[in-house]
Structures are given as structure tokens and as C-alpha cells.
Amino acid sequence: xxxxxxxxxxxxxxxxxxxxxxxxxxxxxxxxxxxxxxxxxxxxxxxxxxxxxxxxxxxxxxxxxxxxxxxxxxxxxxxxxxxxxxxxxxxxxxxxxxxxxxxxxxxxxxxxxxxxxxxxxxxxxxxxxxxxxxxxxxxxxxxxxxxxxxxxxxxxxxxxxxxxxxxxxxxxxxxxxxxxxxxxxxxxxxxxxxxxxxxxxxxxxxxxxxxxxxxxxxxxxxxxxxxxxxxxxxxxxxxxxxxxxxxxxxxxxxxxxxxxxxxxxxxxxxxxxxxxxxxxxxxxxxxxxxx
Amino acid sequence: xxxxxxxxxxxxxxxxxxxxxxxxxxxxxxxxxxxxxxxxxxxxxxxxxxxxxxxxxxxxxxxxxxxxxxxxxxxxxxxxxxxxxxxxxxxxxxxxxxxxxxxxxxxxxxxxxxxxxxxxxxxxxxxxxxxxxxxxxxxxxxxxxxxxxxxxxxxxxxxxxxxxxxxxxxxxxxxxxxxxxxxxxxxxxxxxxxxxxxxxxxxxxxxxxxxxxxxxxxxxxxxxxxxxxxxxxxxxxxxxxxxxxxxxxxxxxxxxxxxxxxxxxxxxxxxxxxxxxxxxxxxxxxxxxxx
Numbered sequence: 001x002x003x004x005x006x007x008x009x010x011x012x013x014x015x016x017x018x019x020x021x022x023x024x025x026x027x028x029x030x031x032x033x034x035x036x037x038x039x040x041x042x043x044x045x046x047x048x049x050x051x052x053x054x055x056x057x058x059x060x061x062x063x064x065x066x067x068x069x070x071x072x073x074x075x076x077x078x079x080x081x082x083x084x085x086x087x088x089x090x091x092x093x094x095x096x097x098x099x100x101x102x103x104x105x106x107x108x109x110x111x112x113x114x115x116x117x118x119x120x121x122x123x124x125x126x127x128x129x130x131x132x133x134x135x136x137x138x139x140x141x142x143x144x145x146x147x148x149x150x151x152x153x154x155x156x157x158x159x160x161x162x163x164x165x166x167x168x169x170x171x172x173x174x175x176x177x178x179x180x181x182x183x184x185x186x187x188x189x190x191x192x193x194x195x196x197x198x199x200x201x202x203x204x205x206x207x208x209x210x211x212x213x214x215x216x217x218x219x220x221x222x223x224x225x226x227x228x229x230x231x232x233x234x235x236x237x238x239x240x241x242x243x244x245x246x247x248x249x250x251x252x253x254x255x256x257x258x259x260x261x262x263x264x265x266x267x268x269x270x271x272x273x274x275x276x277x278x279x280x281x282x283x284x285x286x287x288x289x290x291x
Numbered sequence: 292x293x294x295x296x297x298x299x300x301x302x303x304x305x306x307x308x309x310x311x312x313x314x315x316x317x318x319x320x321x322x323x324x325x326x327x328x329x330x331x332x333x334x335x336x337x338x339x340x341x342x343x344x345x346x347x348x349x350x351x352x353x354x355x356x357x358x359x360x361x362x363x364x365x366x367x368x369x370x371x372x373x374x375x376x377x378x379x380x381x382x383x384x385x386x387x388x389x390x391x392x393x394x395x396x397x398x399x400x401x402x403x404x405x406x407x408x409x410x411x412x413x414x415x416x417x418x419x420x421x422x423x424x425x426x427x428x429x430x431x432x433x434x435x436x437x438x439x440x441x442x443x444x445x446x447x448x449x450x451x452x453x454x455x456x457x458x459x460x461x462x463x464x465x466x467x468x469x470x471x472x473x474x475x476x477x478x479x480x481x482x483x484x485x486x487x488x489x490x491x492x493x494x495x496x497x498x499x500x501x502x503x504x505x506x507x508x509x510x511x512x513x514x515x516x517x518x519x520x521x522x523x524x525x526x527x528x529x530x531x532x533x534x535x536x537x538x539x540x541x542x543x544x545x546x547x548x549x550x551x552x553x554x555x556x557x558x559x560x561x562x563x564x565x566x567x568x569x570x571x572x573x574x575x576x577x578x579x580x581x582x
Contacts, residue, residue, distance in 0.1 A: 103419060124415030127460050128394060155485045163467050169418050176454050176479055185490065187478040188467055194446045199476065 001256055004149050004228075004263045006141075010271035013144070014055060017278050021057040029285035030059040031089040031115065031277075032081045036074065036100070037067030042093045049091065052274045058281055061087065067097050074100070075108050082110040088288055089115035089281035112288065115280035118166070126173045132287070134280045139171035141272025142207060142228050146181070149261055151205065151226050153184035159203035161216070161249065163190040167209040167230055175205075196220075208249035218254035227255060227262040230269050292547055295440050295519075295554045297432075301562035304435070305346060308569050312348040320576035321350040322380040322406065322568075323372045327365065327391070328358035333384045340382065343565045349572055352378065358388050365391070366399050373401040379579055380406030380572035403579065406571035409457070417464045423578070425571045430462035432563025433498060433519050437472070440552055442496065442517050444475035450494035452507070452540065454481040458500040458521055466496075487511075499540035509545035518546060518553040521560050 021028060031053055035046045046062070053060040065077060074092075081090050090113045096102050106118035114122050117136030125133030135143075146153065158175045162168040168188060175184040184205070189196050191210070200206055200220045208216050209230035221227070231249030248265030256262050263269055312319060322344055326337045337353070344351040356368060365383075372381050381404045387393050397409035405413050408427030416424030426434075437444065449466045453459040459479060466475040475496070480487050482501070491497055491511045499507050500521035512518070522540030539556030547553045554560055 103421070120415035120419060120421070121412050122415070123418050124411035124413070127414050127418065127464075128411060128456060130394070130411070155483060157490075165419055169464065169467070172479075173418075173460065176460070176481070183481075183483045185478070185480050185484040187476070188463075189476050190467070190474075192446060192474045193476040199448075 001259055002149070002261045004145055004261050004268060006145060006263055006268040006271045009145055009148050010141075010275040012148070013272075013275040013279060014052060017056045017058075017275075017282055020282060024285075027086065028057055028059050029088045029282050030061060030086055031091060031281045032061045032063060032084075032087045033091050033093065034063045034065070034074075034077065034081075035093045036065050036069060037097050039095070039097070042095070046093050049274055049277060052278055053281075056278050056282075058278055071100055071105070074105060078105070078108045082108075082113060087113065088285040089113055089277075091116050091277065094118075113284060115277055115284055117170075117280065123165075123170065126170050129177050129179065134283070135174065135276075136166060136170055137273040137276040137280070138167050138209075138230065138269060139174055140276040140280075141269055142167075142171050142230070143174050143181070144276065145228065145263065145269065145272060146205070146226070149226075151261065153182050153205060156184050156204035157187065157202055158184040158205045158207065159187045159189065159200055160207045160209065161189050161196070161200070162209035162211070162230075163188055164209060167207075171207055171209070175207075210249050212249055213247045214249070214251040216250040216255060218251070218258055221255055221258055223258045224260045225258065227259045228269060229263050229265050232265060232270060292550055293440070293552045295436055295552050295559060297436060297554060297559040297562045300436055300439050301432075301566040303439070304563075304566040304570060305343060308347045308349075308566075308573055311573060315576075318377070319348055319350050320379045320573050321352060321377055322382060322572045323352045323354060323375075323378045324382050324384065325354045325356070325365075325368065325372075326384045327356050327360060328388050330386070330388070333386070337384050340565055340568060343569055344572075347569050347573075349569055362391055362396070365396060369396070369399045373399075373404060378404065379576040380404055380568075382407050382568065385409075404575055406568055406575050408461075408571065414456075414461065417461050420468050420470065425574070426465065426567075427457060427461055428564040428567040428571070429458050429500075429521065429560060430465055431567040431571075432560055433458075433462050433521070434465050434472070435567065436519065436554065436560065436563060437496070437517070440517075442552065444473050444496060447475050447495035448478065448493055449475040449496045449498065450478045450480065450491055451498045451500065452480050452487070452491070453500035453502070453521075454479055455500060458498075462498055462500070501540050503540055504538045505540070505542040507541040507546055509542070509549055512546055512549055514549045515551045516549065518550045519560060520554050520556050523556060523561060 090109045111119045111121040117134040122133040172186045197220045205226045207228045213233035229248035229250040234244040237245040402410045402412040408425040413424040463477045488511045496517045498519045504524035520539035520541040525535045528536040
């Protein structure tokens, strides 16, 4: 069994981007990071993004509106960033506090600066295989993990567990694309699927993004399967100082014994999302230079 | 075996729309039908759309630019229709002559008037389950055929043959949606799928949109399957006056013996597309009244 090392692959991408950005004369790519309120997970995500941007040489501009901001005020803030020529990419950290219409907020970000890939137009471009758009970071990171681990989806059966807008659907559309490395046959299962094991057992590549701790067990996979575990779940564990441990959607100890390749949690898909966000930001910068 | 009668279902929808449009006081919904050149199939499609519009009471405006029109001139023509307040829906008949970038042309149509559902934004809305958009007519017609035949996809395995932007991908996204009647588990197969029979034999509902005459044979399905045949292929047949006959992607004589429900070709999915185009046009009219 080969471990797919997301930390290593993400740091390779960061190094490539750093080298690329170093070649840029004059203004460097700039990402605006918008965080509403003080949700602890959001604070830590935004800090990580800021740190990685600095490592690469991408400028970051941090905007921290209070939790009392109205949706219209947030729209106005986004409109300002959309119009600002010194901003290439805009990220509004999810989850937003209760009361916000996330889809509407993400749609407000100009498609040309939507480095998070959540704008409706960019989602449509994924379906259209139009490379001028931005693929959202988790599915893009999954495809990059597979490509850099030598996994070609051509002629393989890819089973996706979960139909979320952020992972399941876009990764299914990417795996289906006609481009090199993709061309998979794709099955999408979800909470309403009957006899899910019968389907997961057919997977050559299994992408678990269902948000249930250790849902995928050894009896649900076939030997040799490639497993991408997108889940990050907290499970109570009194033996840990924090009182919990992190686990994926896959029962790693038993499934890893059967898999040919597998991502760990943490250290698999997680680190890739920030790397792909930066890759999108540099892409947005390049596309804006051309326009 | 029950035949799913597309002519009957389409004519029910046309009758419903006619009743709905009769209730509208003042200006009626209007669709602009744009046909470039004189492709015989396009001529017949546009004529059929015009005729159905008239039946319903939808105004149609026919624009017939010559095959010599440039893409920029076609864009200007579309821009004019986008800006025209008396036009609710715009259809640019596909296929366009060689040399046109179809995706770019379809993207030029304002999303609010894109009753063909080919605009990138409307495709993204299908993925987002956002009902304010327009679903393209063939996949919308398939879902309507299933719903009106009492086929609920919940907990069923839907196998889609074909990954086209016009049928395969959007119908897969629709079958996956969380709304009533959908909630299917979906597999998408295509020309690069290995051992396609092993997958089609698992289908509770099989949607064939692969463009190969009589590709699906009896050994590829399980008894009781529901079959939607999207193919329309011409096969040489010297016994026919025209020298050919129309056939679907399914070998009807043998597969229909196993199926619980099946669409014929012609008379299945085909008639639905025009009905759904008109349904989208009336929807566009209503949405524009609200805005």
C-alpha cells in the first residue's frame, strides 16, 4: 500500500508556485481573504491561507467584517473588491454565519476573481470542460493528488460517495472529462443510495465525501482500490489531550490493508485545498494580464 | 411492458400551457427562433417549434440570417434580442454551420432568456439545484417523461449512457437532485467505459444517449428495467421509401420484451423537447414579469 502524501504534494505545488511568482516583475498576484465573524475554524483556515500566500509571494489582503454585517453590506464589500484592479482573487471564507445566503454571496464574487470556484458560472464551466474558469479547490486538489500519484482514471470506475456542491458533484464532473488523466466511468452515491456496498465494491477509485466518520469499511472495497478520503470528522477520544481525534470517512486501519493507494486524514486532501486556492489565484492574475 | 408515449405526454403539456397562456391578459410570451442557413433538419425543427408556439398562443419571431453571417454579426443579433423587452425567450437552432463556436454563441444569449438552457450559468444552476434557471429541453423532457409515467428515481440506480453536455451530464445532475421524484444513484458511462454491459445490467432506469444505433441489446439489461431512449439514428433500409428508417440507441424489439416501461423512437423523447422549450418560454415570461 502506498500512502498518498497530501502534505508532500501540496508543498511541491507551493514550491512550483513560489518559483513562478518569483518570475513575475512588478505587481504580484493578490488574494483578498474575507472572513465574517470569529468562528474558530474560520480563523485558523484564513490564517493558513495567509501564511501560504506569504510563502509563495502572493499578496494577501485580509478583510474582517464583524458578524453584525448585513448581507447587503457584504455584497457592497465584494463589489468593491470585484472592481479593484489590484485584487486578482477573492475568497469569502465558508461557513458564513447563520442568516447569510451562501450561494448568493459566492455568486456575487466576479467569475474572473472567483478563485474558490463556487460561482455558478465556474461550476457550469466545469461541466462544459471550459478551462477558462476556476475549479473549486477540494475537487481540484483531489484530481491533482490522483495525477501526481500516477493514477489515470481512463477506463476505471470512479465511485463518489456524496453529492455535495463543493465536492461530490464537481469531482464527478472532473473525473468524467475527456482530458488526459480523466475519462473515468463515474457513479455517484449518497445518503439515499440503497445497497451502497455493492457499488463501492466495484470502485477502482473510491472518493469518500459523505461526512460520516469511518463510514467506509474493509468489506465495502475491493483489493487494490485507490481511496481518496475527503472527510474530516471529530470523534470523541478521551485518550487524546483535546478529547477528540480527527478521522476521515474511511476506516483507515482496515481499508488501507486492502488499498493500493490511500490518503490519510489528516495529511491527505486537506493540505491540497490551500495549495489549489493559490494556484487559482496565480491563474486569475495571469488571465487578467491577458484580458 | 408499458410504452411511454412521448407524443401523448408532450401533447398534455402543450394543452396545459395553452390553458395557462389563455389566462394571460395583454402581451403573450414571445420566443425568438434564430436559424442560420438552410440545413434541412434545422428548417424542420424550427418549423415544428413555430407551429407548437402558435398552438399554445406563444408569439414566435423568426430570424433567418444567411449562412454567410459572421459570428460577430450573430452576436450583435443576439444582443439585440437580449435587449428587446418584447422577447422572453431566445433559441438559436443547433447545429450551427461550421466555423461557429456554439458554446460561445449559446453563452451570448442572456441567461434570463436562455430557454434552451445551454448558457453556462443555467448549467451551473442545474448543479446547484437552483430553480430560477432553465434546464435544457432534452434532459428536462426525460425527467418529465419519468415523472408522468410514475417512475420515482428515489433509491433507484440510474445508468446514463453518454456524457454529452446536452443530455448525459445535465440529466445525471437532475437525477441526483434532492427534489421529489429524483434522488437517484447515478452512473455515467461513455465511449471509454470498460465492460459497459456489467454496468447497464445494474440499471433500474437506463437512459441511452450515446448516438449508436441499437447499441443496447437484451443481454445488457435486467428484467423490469425502465428504458429512456434518447437516440435518433438513421439506418439504411431499402424496404423504406426514404431508403432509411429511424432507430434509437436501443434495440427495441428485444429490449422492450424485458423492460417494464420503455420509450419508442420516434415518439418518445423527441416530441418532449419542443414541449419543454415552450414550458421554459412561459417560465421566462413569468420570471420577467416578477423582476
